[in-house]
Structures are given as C-alpha cells and as structure tokens.
Amino acid sequence: MAVYKLKPAFKDYIWGGTRLRDDFGKQCDLEKIAESWELSCHKDGESTIDGGEADGLTLSQLIEKQGKGILGTDCDKFEDFPILIKLIDAKDNLSVQVHPDNDYAQRVEGEYGKTEMWYIVDCDEGATLLYGFKKEISKDEFARRIEDNTLLEVTNAVPVKKGDVFFIRAGTLHAIGKGILIAEIQQNSNTTYRIYDYGRVGSDGKPRQLHIEKAKDVTALRPAQPYPETPIEQMSGYTQKLLSKCEYFTTYALDIDSKAVLKADEKSFVNLLVLEGEGNIIAEKTESFKKGDSLFITASTGEFAVEGKCRAILTKV
Numbered sequence: 001m002a003v004y005k006l007k008p009a010f011k012d013y014i015w016g017g018t019r020l021r022d023d024f025g026k027q028c029d030l031e032k033i034a035e036s037w038e039l040s041c042h043k044d045g046e047s048t049i050d051g052g053e054a055d056g057l058t059l060s061q062l063i064e065k066q067g068k069g070i071l072g073t074d075c076d077k078f079e080d081f082p083i084l085i086k087l088i089d090a091k092d093n094l095s096v097q098v099h100p101d102n103d104y105a106q107r108v109e110g111e112y113g114k115t116e117m118w119y120i121v122d123c124d125e126g127a128t129l130l131y132g133f134k135k136e137i138s139k140d141e142f143a144r145r146i147e148d149n150t151l152l153e154v155t156n157a158v159p160v161k162k163g164d165v166f167f168i169r170a171g172t173l174h175a176i177g178k179g180i181l182i183a184e185i186q187q188n189s190n191t192t193y194r195i196y197d198y199g200r201v202g203s204d205g206k207p208r209q210l211h212i213e214k215a216k217d218v219t220a221l222r223p224a225q226p227y228p229e230t231p232i233e234q235m236s237g238y239t240q241k242l243l244s245k246c247e248y249f250t251t252y253a254l255d256i257d258s259k260a261v262l263k264a265d266e267k268s269f270v271n272l273l274v275l276e277g278e279g280n281i282i283a284e285k286t287e288s289f290k291k292g293d294s295l296f297i298t299a300s301t302g303e304f305a306v307e308g309k310c311r312a313i314l315t316k317v
C-alpha cells in the first residue's frame with residue numbers, strides 16, 4: 001500500500017530532441033533525450049524509486065523485495081513485468097518499423113512481442129505519423145517496394161493533433177513523425193524491426209541496421225485497426241476517457257479539475273504519468289507531483305486522492 005515516484009532511464013537515439021528536459025523538467029546529462037522510460041523493469045533501462053525509504057532501488061528490486069503481490073492478481077499470468085511506459089520526443093522522423101507478436105518474439109527473440117499505444121502529448125503544426133497501409137498489398141509488392149525504396153507510396157500518413165490516440169497492434173507498420181511528443185504504453189519489450197531509415201547513419205557513422213526478413217515475417221500488409229472511439233465520462237471532480245484496453249494494459253486519459261478519488265484494487269497496480277499541471281497525491285502519505293512525473297501506486301492501496309489541476313495518463317494491467 002504505497003505510492004512511489006519514479007525516476008526514468010533515458011535514451012539518446014539520433015532522432016531525439018531536448019523537450020523532455022526543456023518542457024518536462026527531466027534531469028539528464030545526455031545532449032539529446034529521445035526517450036524517458038517512465039515505468040520500466042526492462043534490462044535495457046530501468047526506472048528507479050525517487051525518494052522515501054526505497055530511494056534508489058530499481059523498480060524490479062522493489063518488486064523483488066516486496067513480492068509480486070504489489071503488482072496485483074491480474075499480473076499473475078505474466079512471467080515478467082508486463083508493460084513499459086515512455087515519453088518520446090521525436091525531433092526527427094523515427095524509422096519505419098514493426099514489432100512482432102508474442103508468439104514470434106518469444107520464439108525468435110526470447111522476449112515479449114509488442115503491442116503499443118500512443119497518446120499525442122504535443123505536436124508541431126502539420127506533423128504526421130505513419131500508421132499501417134492505405135490499402136491491402138501483397139507480399140510480393142511489399143518486398144518489391146522495400147527493394148526499390150517506394151514503400152512510403154503505399155503507407156498511411158496521418159496528420160495528428162494533441163490528444164489523438166493510436167492503437168498499434170503487433171504487426172502494424174508504423175513510424176512516429178518529426179515534431180511529435182508522445183506518451184507510449186507498450187508491452188515490456190525492446191524488439192523493433194526496422195524497414196526503412198531515410199538513409200540515415202547512426203552515431204558510429206554507419207547506416208543503422210535494418211531487419212527486412214524478420215519484418216516481412218511479421219508485418220500485417222493492410223490498413224491498421226484503430227481502437228474504437230470512446231466517450232469522455234464526467235466523474236466527480238474530473239473527466240476520464242478510455243484510450244484503449246487490451247490483454248496487456250488498460251489506459252485512460254484523466255483531466256482533473258480540483259480533486260479525483262481513484263483506486264488501486266487488488267487486481268492491478270496503477271501508473272499515473274502527469275502530462276500537464278501539478279498537485280498532490282494522497283494515500284497513506286502525501287506526495288507532490290508536477291508535469292512529467294511518473295507515479296507507481298501498488299495494488300491494494302485502495303482509494304487515493306489526486307488534488308490539483310492536471311492532465312494525466314492512468315494505466316493498469
């Protein structure tokens with residue numbers, strides 16, 4: 001029964017910007033901050049506890065110490081920690097890529113596949129991203145277009161605005177476009193198959209590796225399947241909107257006006273990722289938060305209050 005503030009792990013991929021430091025107050029020495037991993041037990045970048053008696057422990061160490069019970073009963077079916085939550089600042093285009101599903105990833109990569117969801121936190125005017133194909137194409141056409149560099153003629157470019165949501169099932173071809181800042185909720189996986197990288201080179205001066213054959217194995221050659229539109233629900237002191245619910249995560253956008261009473265029941269922990277505003281979270285103790293903070297609330301904490309004016313993404317399993 002507790003609330004923990006988390007410190008993220010950072011990534012300085014070549015396409016990143018500086019907004020996570022400039023606008024979200026992230027403290028990090030890297031010149032570019034492409035990603036902050038805000039809720040992570042992944043070996044490639046773990047979140048750590050910030051403050052309190054568990055200060056400095058990684059999230060996985062905390063779970064090891066306190067037992068898997070703090071994750072909730074809905075996590076029993078997962079051998080590893082199920083999800084990974086990131087902020088992503090795309091100053092430049094990300095590569096065109098695809099992720100495998102669980103079956104393929106566990107067989108070939110030894111980790112989970114990746115279904116993910118994007119919430120557009122902010123974007124430049126005219127920003128677009130790539131989301132599936134305009135229409136169904138054949139395997140032969142896919143292979144030919146990769147070969148002759150014409151893939152982008154058949155992919156679906158979507159203009160975006162703040163608050164838009166994209167549900168990206170494993171197998172959906174996708175790319176975040178430049179000028180977009182995203183909150184990403186995903187399965188706990190770091191397996192990405194790159195298909196097209198705009199001819200760029202990595203920090204070592206060489207083209208970044210592509211994974212064409214694996215991408216051909218796993219890409220769904222058809223339009224993406226968005227999550228159905230959901231209504232905004234008026235609650236007492238706040239509104240909530242279901243962004244997506246799948247077998248791995250359930251995510252809501254919350255707009256809190258003054259106070260919201262929320263709950264972490266015995267089934268799942270809760271993560272709150274604060275995108276705007278500030279306030280206090282009140283459980284057994286009071287913890288202040290501001291824009292950019294990530295809070296981990298253990299399962300069975302019961303009711304807790306969030307006071308302040310803020311927008312946050314709430315995720316549970």
Ligand code: ZN
Pocket residue numbers: 097099116174
């Ligand atoms: Zn992705």
